[in-house]
Amino acid sequence: MNTLWRLSLGGLLLMALSSAYAEQPLGCLEVTVGGYKAPNYDCLSQQMGNNPEGAAAAEKNQEALNVPVNKRPPNQVGLATPAATSTRMGNTFGTSVKPQRPPQ
Numbered sequence: 001m002n003t004l005w006r007l008s009l010g011g012l013l014l015m016a017l018s019s020a021y022a023e024q025p026l027g028c029l030e031v032t033v034g035g036y037k038a039p040n041y042d043c044l045s046q047q048m049g050n051n052p053e054g055a056a057a058a059e060k061n062q063e064a065l066n067v068p069v070n071k072r073p074p075n076q077v078g079l080a081t082p083a084a085t086s087t088r089m090g091n092t093f094g095t096s097v098k099p100q101r102p103p104q
Contacts, residue, residue, distance in 0.1 A: 006061070028040045028043035028044055028047070
């Protein structure tokens with residue numbers, strides 16, 4: 001009877017320890033091969049993907065990249081800016097249609 005009681009108590013203790021261990025989040029492992037550390041990218045991605053603030057920041061970044069064409073600066077759309085035209089034309093900017101050329 002005493003042996004049966006010890007076995008059941010040991011089994012309950014083992015179950016309690018295994019359930020307590022299973023509730024703890026597992027960390028990411030880094031593997032070192034030939035002096036090169038290779039992190040577990042799947043684990044890191046899961047850790048980064050569960051952050052609701054990170055999802056909101058990613059959405060704001062995506063919105064910032066989708067600026068309408070009419071609100072972009074002219075040099076991003078491929079148009080000439082006054083500064084670029086002034087540099088190209090030199091001292092003839094506003095006075096001639098021919099750009100300034102160095103003397104030959």
